[in-house]
Amino acid sequence: MGHLMGIQYCQDHVLEVAKNIALAVHKAPQITGKTDVDVEIIWGEDLEPIIEVMGPVGQVMRYVKWDYETIKSCYEKGENPVVVAVGARTARSNLGWDCGACGFDTCKEFNKYAKENRGGGQLGGPSCNWKALDFSIACDWACAAAWQYRVDNRVMGSLGFALNALGFMPHMDAKIGLALGPPRDMVYYSREEMHQSMTYEMDKQDMLNCVPNLFTAFPGGGTPMYKNKDEWWAPPEFMGMAYSPEVMEVMQQVLFEQVPEIVVKHADKIEARYKDKDK
Amino acid sequence: MKKYVEDLDFRGEEYVNEWTPWSPQDIRRKKGALEAARLMLNSAQTAPFAGGVPSVEAHIVYGQEELETVARKMEEIAHQKEQWKEPFLYEAVMVRDSDVILFIGNTRCHETPLDAGCGLCGGGLDCSYFYEQKNQKYGLVDITDRSSKKEIDGPLCTARVSDLGYAVGSALWTAHTLMVDARPFASIGMAGMQLGYCRNSGMVVGVPVAVKSKNPYVDVNVDYHLINMDKVLDNTRKIYQTARIIRGFDYRKWIPKPQKSDEEDE
Numbered sequence: 327m328g329h330l331m332g333i334q335y336c337q338d339h340v341l342e343v344a345k346n347i348a349l350a351v352h353k354a355p356q357i358t359g360k361t362d363v364d365v366e367i368i369w370g371e372d373l374e375p376i377i378e379v380m381g382p383v384g385q386v387m388r389y390v391k392w393d394y395e396t397i398k399s400c401y402e403k404g405e406n407p408v409v410v411a412v413g414a415r416t417a418r419s420n421l422g423w424d425c426g427a428c429g430f431d432t433c434k435e436f437n438k439y440a441k442e443n444r445g446g447g448q449l450g451g452p453s454c455n456w457k458a459l460d461f462s463i464a465c466d467w468a469c470a471a472a473w474q475y476r477v478d479n480r481v482m483g484s485l486g487f488a489l490n491a492l493g494f495m496p497h498m499d500a501k502i503g504l505a506l507g508p509p510r511d512m513v514y515y516s517r518e519e520m521h522q523s524m525t526y527e528m529d530k531q532d533m534l535n536c537v538p539n540l541f542t543a544f545p546g547g548g549t550p551m552y553k554n555k556d557e558w559w560a561p562p563e564f565m566g567m568a569y570s571p572e573v574m575e576v577m578q579q580v581l582f583e584q585v586p587e588i589v590v591k592h593a594d595k596i597e598a599r600y601k602d603k604d605k
Numbered sequence: 606m607k608k609y610v611e612d613l614d615f616r617g618e619e620y621v622n623e624w625t626p627w628s629p630q631d632i633r634r635k636k637g638a639l640e641a642a643r644l645m646l647n648s649a650q651t652a653p654f655a656g657g658v659p660s661v662e663a664h665i666v667y668g669q670e671e672l673e674t675v676a677r678k679m680e681e682i683a684h685q686k687e688q689w690k691e692p693f694l695y696e697a698v699m700v701r702d703s704d705v706i707l708f709i710g711n712t713r714c715h716e717t718p719l720d721a722g723c724g725l726c727g728g729g730l731d732c733s734y735f736y737e738q739k740n741q742k743y744g745l746v747d748i749t750d751r752s753s754k755k756e757i758d759g760p761l762c763t764a765r766v767s768d769l770g771y772a773v774g775s776a777l778w779t780a781h782t783l784m785v786d787a788r789p790f791a792s793i794g795m796a797g798m799q800l801g802y803c804r805n806s807g808m809v810v811g812v813p814v815a816v817k818s819k820n821p822y823v824d825v826n827v828d829y830h831l832i833n834m835d836k837v838l839d840n841t842r843k844i845y846q847t848a849r850i851i852r853g854f855d856y857r858k859w860i861p862k863p864q865k866s867d868e869e870d871e
Contacts, residue, residue, distance in 0.1 A: 355777050357789045357810065417728070422688045423791070426755025427766075427808060429727075429738050440728070447724010452734070453763045455808065456791060458725065462770025463777065463789065469653055470778040481653050483723065500725065581730075 333509065337406040340507035341369060343475045344408045347504070350471035351412055354464040361460035362415040364498055365468075369408040373401055375592035376409065376503075379488040382584040386577050388532070390484040395519045397505055405508035411489050412468055413498025414461035417444045419454040427455040449486050450500045461500050468504045479506045480514035491589050493596050530554075538565060623817050627669055638704035638816045639667055641785040645776040645814070649709055652775035654768045655721070660713040661772045664802040667705040675811075676700040678796035680830075682756075689792070694830035696792045701835065702821035703813035707776060707787075708797040710806025711769040716746045718762030725763035735760050756795050761807050773810045780812075786820040787812050 348365040368376065377398045384391030400407040417440045419433040430436040433454070440452045465481055472479035485503020495501055505514060512518070534541055534554050543551040543558065551562040622630040646663050654660060666675065676697040683693030700706065713719075718735055727734025738760050740747045751758075773789050780787035793811025803809045815821050826832055854861070 354774065355788055357791050424686070424688070424755075425757045425759075425791075425795075426753070427757040427759040427761055429734070429760030431755065443728035446728035447722075447730065449723045449725050451724040451726060451728040451763065453725050453766075455757075455759070455761055455763060455766045458763050458766050459770040459773065459789075459810065462767040463774035465767075466652055466771040466774025467778060469771075470775060483655070 336509040337507065340406060340408050340477060340509060341367070343472070343477050344369075344410050344506055346475065347410050347468050347471040347506070350467045351410075351464045354460075354467035356460040356463065358421055358456050358460055360420055361457045362498075363461065363464045364413045364495060366411040366413075366495060367408060368411060368494075369406060373397070373407070373409060375492055375588065375596070376485065376488045377401060378588050378592075379491050379585055380484055382580045382588075383484065383487065386573075386580050387484070390487075392517060392520060393480075393482050393484040393505070395523065396514060396517050399519045400508055400513065407508060407513075408506045409485060410468055410472075410504040410506055411485070411494055411501060412461075412465050412504065413489075413495035413501045414457065414464065415497065415499055416453040416457040416461055417451065417499035419457065421454065421456060423456070425456075428452065444499065445490070448490070449483060449502075450490060450498075453500060458500065465502050465504070472504060472506055477507055477509065478511065478513040478515075479504055481505075491585055493589075493593050493600075496597070496600055634816060635667065635704040638785060638814050639665070641780065641783050641816070642667075642705040642707045642814045644783065645707055645779045645787065645812070646709075648775040648779040649707075649772040652768075652771040654771065655719050655764050658713070658719075658768075660711050660765055660768050662710050662712050662803050662805055664708040664797070665705060666708065666797075666802065672700055672703060672706065675706060675793065675796050675800065678800055679792050682792070682796060682799070693792045695825055696790055698829050698833045698835070699790075699821045699825075700793060700813055702817070702833075703815045704817075705814045706793060706797070707812040707814060708794065708802045708809055709769065709772050709776060709812065710794075710798075710803030710809035711765050711772075712803075712805040712807075714761040714763075714765035714769065715758060715807025716748050719764040720744070721764065723764050725767070726760050732762075735762055756798075757808060766808055769808060769810065773812060776812055780814065785814055785816050786822060787814045788822040 344367045348367065351363060351365045354363070377394065380390055380394035380397070384394040397407055397409075418437055419428075422433050424432045428436045430439065436452070436454065443452055445451070469479060469481050481502055481504050483502065485505065486501045489495060489501045489503055507513070534552070538552065541553045543553055543562075549564060551558060552565055554563060619633050620630045621633045622628075623634055625631065642665050646665065649661060649663065652661075666672070679693045679697040679700065683690050683697070718732060720732055722729075722731045724730060726732075736744065736746075740750065777787055777789065790811045790813065793813060794809040797803065797811050798806070798809045813822070
């Protein structure tokens with residue numbers, strides 16, 4: 327007997343759905359049959375370090391900013407978003423196929439290189455590409471399972487970066503996060519969190535920066551004008567390329583100062599969980 | 606309103622049976638597998654891709670000669686490398702036992718990387734691992750020299766390879782949903798690449814599809830290339846005929862019967 331009302335029980339149930347998704351990840355077919363894949367589920371206060379790391383990265387990466395704003399907003403509103411973290415051991419090949427996809431002639435050479443360069447990238451790496459395929463098939467099954475349960479979700483490299491930086495899943499080389507819930511439509515697509523957060527000018531400038539050829543005028547002169555206003559010819563404007571110390575400085579600050587500062591605050595606590603688990 | 610002849614004549618019957626192979630009733634069954642493969646491909650195309658960028662191409666291959674060609678290419682590759690011998694030979698048997706092959710390739714992993722500095726390929730903070738090993742100018746990779754001493758001309762952009770994985774994953778998810786048997790194979794993908802399927806791709810995965818009473822891709826035995834259903838059936842054809850010859854008699858005149866026991870006689 328019972329009577330469930332309101333939205334809270336649905337929000338709570340997202341966690342149960344996450345566990346079903348974890349089952350799907352473990353069931354995902356593999357090409358090699360030799361790739362270790364792991365899944366963890368993170369929610370509640372344990373999301374705070376992840377959100378905190380995404381904050382400064384969002385300053386230099388627009389797509390991270392929207393991921394950050396959305397998860398943070400859902401969390402602060404008490405909507406209980408859940409992160410399904412998927413990881414895999416991809417930086418070592420035990421296949422012996424010597425196929426060349428990694429850039430080395432043999433798996434042995436790749437393994438030697440990978441041992442010296444493991445985890446140097448923002449999302450991990452280096453990778454045996456067949457194992458990367460196994461990993462991404464598993465990630466896709468996480469997404470597909472989430473859709474099957476009709477829970478809004480989005481697989482995010484930004485979460486993968488945060489998981490990596492904070493030392494989640496220390497035995498895994500490649501990591502990605504699937505943001506899950508809350509139970510409503512269009513959480514991670516056409517996001518409400520983006521409303522009122524940008525101006526018309528900002529949106530237009532993004533397009534001009536990212537897709538300049540759409541705005542390129544007659545190129546016959548060799549130095550085309552750019553149509554960035556209604557009367558773009560009066561006066562005409564041109565584009566140039568240059569090294570930007572400002573952009574690079576902000577990026578360096580974020581990656582090598584701000585993120586490490588946040589990581590230091592939380593890393594021990596996170597590391598301790600894995601030590602306790604290993605015991 | 607125009608009425609189409611096929612609408613007025615909407616009636617019929619279809620007999621379906623996987624035995625005997627390649628008979629009309631078996632081909633009707635295969636057509637179902639083909640429809641499933643097409644839906645799997647739709648799913649592959651809607652998989653999540655980095656930046657929403659289209660980067661997947663596919664080939665759907667079916668027919669006795671077409672599958673035999675793929676199987677033979679796999680057997681050819683099997684004998685080029687000791688470590689591939691068993692899996693490639695075993696999986697060639699699975700191809701012959703399949704109804705359709707779905708080849709899915711990524712057209713960007715060798716030529717137009719994500720350029721996001723993710724580090725997945727070489728573990729660094731930029732894309733230099735990829736570009737420094739490629740014939741390229743201003744970041745534009747020249748792929749016109751298609752000769753390669755390796756099966757796959759790496760390094761590849763692993764972010765794009767991951768997109769391929771998502772596509773294959775979605776195809777497999779739909780196969781499971783439709784309850785048709787399918788698995789992803791490197792061997793079939795490499796054979797497909799050499800045969801020119803998905804020829805714009807730097808990496809291809811082969812996903813054979815079957816709708817049979819026994820899933821062709823699991824529960825294989827040792828020396829599967831020597832001991833499998835085709836071989837067993839062919840061996841039956843070989844020995845049974847001879848067994849008949851050595852026992853010939855005129856059934857119209859006499860058929861041997863079990864000898865009656867003394868008790869039955871009483």
